[in-house]
Amino acid sequence: MGKVIVEMSISLDGFIARPDGSTDEVHAWYNQGDVEVKMPNNALTFKVDPVSAEIVRASFQLGANVTGRRTFDDAEAWGGEDPMGIPSFIVTHDVPAEWAGKDSPFIFVTDGVASAVAQAKAAAGDKPVGVAGADIARQCLQLGLLDEIQLHLAPVLLGEGIRLFDQLEKTPIELEQIRVVQAPHVTHLFFRVVK
């Protein structure tokens, strides 16, 4: 079965977004290179350095995504389809009327993160499951469901914003470094969660 991965860009002071949800600074590296990388199912094209291009392409090799409601709303439902064109599970307390219905491109899970992850793993087969949003990632970590953390560390300080690692309980949580990759405008950090 596939591993569960959270992959996010982050500032040196630990923020994945500004208080208003904007991510220009932490995501700047996605457009500071010359190599074009397209998202599988979405109009978005990135231009990154060659080293980051490998990493970005690898990050698209997921079998399913689990996304929190906040991220879903901030992304405005990605225009109606998961950017990677894979099964997309949205964790929410209430199903947004706009996207409800049998033919919805999204699967809304209202009975919690563990349920969403289980469904996503089943849908993903052998491939990894991606987890998006700080809150969902944190819940997965606390439930022992998270296998890997991949951070794209931008050399910026935001001062305030949405923290990825906040209010953690059951600490300390040991990690194991898998690898570190230096790229011109970002440092890629890969960790395994020690269980």
Next chain:
Amino acid sequence: MSKVISEISMSLDGFITGPNVGVGNGLGDGGERLHDWRFDAKTAADAAIEAEIITSTGAVVLGKGMFDVGFEPWGDPPPFRMPVFVVTHEARPPLPMQGGTTYNFVTGGIEAALELARAAAGDKNVGIWGGADIIRQYLKAGLLDEMQIHLVPILLGGGVRLFEDFDAAGIQLRRKNSVETPSATHLHFEVVRK
């Protein structure tokens, strides 16, 4: 030209100590884990990083809070073996220790401490070795040339954050290098002058 470089070990979730820091518990609960790379888990690569810091630094600046909790565990001779300048509100005469460390207490603020440290360091660098508040003050004042963060693969959940209540406006960083060992990722940043 000598540089002003901050050094600190930090958990992946941004803490430089564990919770409940105090005299007798200088690194907080479980905080000594952040320094494993210098002791139990030290590899040759970690040793090289540490050696480079020691040999290139001629004087150290610390905050009073860090001095208060560190004084006893550092012992005599303290590990610095060079002049240390403590930024404090309380005037105190210098305290010479064995092995080349003298603790100097500077009441004139961070600039005064830096001036004295620069004079003492000569050609070598000045190290701003903590705590978090002092490092932030030097960074905010535009007095840091570089920051070295020893990032430890652990989530501590609480303690003193390196970056908190910090107005980051106008501060730009550029990664100079990163060295990965099994025990830590040593991140070295330049503070970019605009």
